[in-house]
Amino acid sequence: MKILHIIRSVNPEGGGPIEAVIQLSLTMQSFGHVVEILSLDEEDGRLNLKECPLTVHAKGPGIGTYGYSKKFIPWLSAHAKDYDAFIVNGIWQYHSFAAHSVLKKLNSPYYLFTHGMLDPWFKHQYPLKHLKKCLYWFWGEYPVIRDAAGVLFTCEEEKVLARQSFWPYRCNENVVNFGTAGHVGDAAEQKREFLDSFPDLRNKPFLLYLSRIHPKKGVDLLLEAFAQRAGLRPDLQLVVAGPDQVGWQSELQDLAAKLGITDRVTWTGMLKGDLKWGAYHAAEAFILPSHQENFGIVVAEALSCRLPVLISNKVNIWQEIANADAGLVADDTLTGCGELLDRWRQQDNERRIHMGCNALNCFKDYFEITSAAKSLLAIISK
Known part of the structure; x- marks a missing residue:
């Protein structure tokens, strides 16, 4: 065809x-x-x-x-x-x-x-x-x-x-089933390349936001919630990765300065290829407090890297994530975003590893590209 x-x-x-x-x-x-x-x-x-x-x-x-x-x-x-x-x-x-x-x-x-x-x-x-x-x-x-x-x-x-x-x-x-091919490449080498590109993050835990910088994504809520809890984990960093599609980044950077977390936030711009995969593998967890997300390819990509995902209940695949125990879900509000950060901080290392294994299984069960392609072909071939 x-x-x-x-x-x-x-x-x-x-x-x-x-x-x-x-x-x-x-x-x-x-x-x-x-x-x-x-x-x-x-x-x-x-x-x-x-x-x-x-x-x-x-x-x-x-x-x-x-x-x-x-x-x-x-x-x-x-x-x-x-x-x-x-x-x-x-x-x-x-x-x-x-x-x-x-x-x-x-x-x-x-x-x-x-x-x-x-x-x-x-x-x-x-x-x-x-x-x-x-x-x-x-x-x-x-x-x-x-x-x-x-x-x-x-x-x-x-x-x-x-x-x-x-x-x-x-x-x-x-x-229809929807998804992505997931992680490809040498994870250790990709992680090294990412940390070589952003050396200030080496040996520091960080949460990864990777998506367009757009008001519907809730980045402002993330900055405010992160700032409110900055003293609870002084070593934790926040990485904001993605294209500044509507010219909002400078305003967000001003907000970070006002909140006193400029030195805790790394702005990488859009990441592609090995740098993108390296960011996933170097992160402690992925976070997306979006106000509206019909699917979220980046969420599926994170899952494929064994990365637990912290998302709002406006990411329309949140139920699959919750059912698989592959991450945490909360409202797309400042309170909800804070809840994601608090609940993640309370997870011990064993629990985080278990959630990462669930993340990969969730990706394979729901979002792997082969089943998505077959699902679409079954409809358009009728």
């Missing part, structure tokens, strides 16, 4: 969706399928395209946040016949609207991953932006969802939450 993934960009700074597309696609290719990507990236061979291990048809640049490009529809109209299945990743941008326009006209079924973009958290957090989306919903995005052969959700909770954001809402809902 020849499959086309349609997504706004292959830039890894976009977060989990493109990482998931790549991991799923490489696994599908190992099964004998051909997988390519259609995006709104520029056609100039930039690093984003060179780093992507898949064939990318870049038909941008997309203009503005919406991403309009006059090249997109003509290319898809001319080449749709070359593919057996289409998977649209993400909504609220031109690529989903344009894909629907072409594929419905050609009577070509497509499947849609919303990647958490229908979560009602956005409605409550950004009411004015939600009103604007409501005006666009009926004629713009609702047809994309309504006409999809299947709208794909990564867990039951994401599916249920998606029903609460807009009206009308009717679609063919499907819950």
Whole structure:
């Protein structure tokens, strides 16, 4: 089968969706399928395209946040016949609207991953932006969802939450396994490389936040909760790793200075490859107090490294984590974030090792990429 993934960009700074597309696609290719990507990236061979291990048809640049490009529809109209299945990743941008326009006209079924973009958290957090989306919903995005052969959700909770954001809402809902390939490489060497890059962390325990630096991720809560307990473990450090997608990092660094923990927080920027895996293996635990997370590829990656995860109950796979005893779960509030830190501090070494073993088993049982790819193939092959 020849499959086309349609997504706004292959830039890894976009977060989990493109990482998931790549991991799923490489696994599908190992099964004998051909997988390519259609995006709104520029056609100039930039690093984003060179780093992507898949064939990318870049038909941008997309203009503005919406991403309009006059090249997109003509290319898809001319080449749709070359593919057996289409998977649209993400909504609220031109690529989903344009894909629907072409594929419905050609009577070509497509499947849609919303990647958490229908979560009602956005409605409550950004009411004015939600009103604007409501005006666009009926004629713009609702047809994309309504006409999809299947709208794909990564867990039951994401599916249920998606029903609460807009009206009308009717679609063919499907819950598919989701995951990542997990850790690859020499863990000891990767850990050494990370600590060589950030020598101030050598021989110091630290908690690892690794995700986009974005208000929905709760980094501000993490800094405040960490500062409130800084004296309880004077040796403990906090590592904040990830791209500063919306220009928020300087404000957070000012907050850290105000809280008196500047020397306790390391800002690494985005970590990739061995440096990323080294951070996981060097950390004491992974922490993500997010306000909204439909899945969390980084959570699955941490689990694959035997790393216990401390997450909020707004990370939609929290129930799997709790059931597997692979980490700790609390509310996405300052109190909840503090609870995660307090409960983790109270775990003895034996308990932490046991939780790490559970983390790896949880990854294998729920989030390993092979079962995720098979689950998706079973749906799009119908």
